[in-house]
């Protein structure tokens with residue numbers, strides 16, 4: 001199985017897409033993962049839908065709401081990953097969740113079930129580094145990396161966070177919530193250089209990325225480029241077609257076209 005540590009060496013591209021698990025359906029999510037893996041992505045962030053996604057912009061919030069309306073749970077996210085592994089796909093999967101659902105499930109149990117179903121990384125955006133030991137210990141017991149997030153404002157903490165990071169470091173390109181942007185933090189270049197200088201693992205940058213120009217520019221400064229909202233928006237625009245057997249393949253081809261365009 002591909003592990004997170006070597007995802008940036010073995011992959012064909014350095015793109016890391018984010019999708020909301022179970023949106024528009026559990027079955028289509030599995031098809032998305034196979035599609036993205038076939039385009040050579042470095043890893044896939046699989047988002048656990050949550051009712052209070054404070055760091056998310058409107059697109060991801062709406063997708064999460066729609067998934068929750070269909071009752072998508074953490075257990076479903078594990079079963080999606082398990083299906084992908086059972087179908088022979090070893091693309092690195094990163095479980096993306098707010099802390100509350102993990103706490104409710106039980107940190108030890110969540111770590112064990114995530115490992116069993118094939119996750120190699122976790123990202124928990126509302127868990128401050130200083131409070132992450134309990135989860136990190138459980139995850140490291142089962143070989144899963146807790147990927148830390150650093151923002152352009154976390155100056156003095158960067159070295160402490162990046163020097164002990166596992167998997168990769170998630171560099172947030174700008175402050176605020178997720179969502180397509182035309183520009184990033186003014187100090188982004190120096191921030192990425194600072195993280196690169198202190199990190200012992202690859203670094204990835206995300207927040208607001210939606211065009212191939214942005215991907216091309218950012219992939220010179222980071223090992224991975226994360227795209228979420230722009231991809232989730234295209235999925236949302238095709239929600240009806242994706243739920244119609246006669247139109248689903250055409251919709252999937254359109255999403256594949258968007259990924260190819262990002263990488264062009």
Ligand SMILES: O=P(O)(O)OC[C@@H](O)[C@@H](O)c1c[nH]c2ccccc12
Pocket residue numbers: 018045047055056060096125177178179180206207208209226227228229230
């Ligand atoms: O959606 P964007 O702007 O492309 O940003 C990536 C983002 O979707 C994904 O990494 C993510 C989804 N929810 C988050 C909450 C906090 C930080 C990051 C995220």
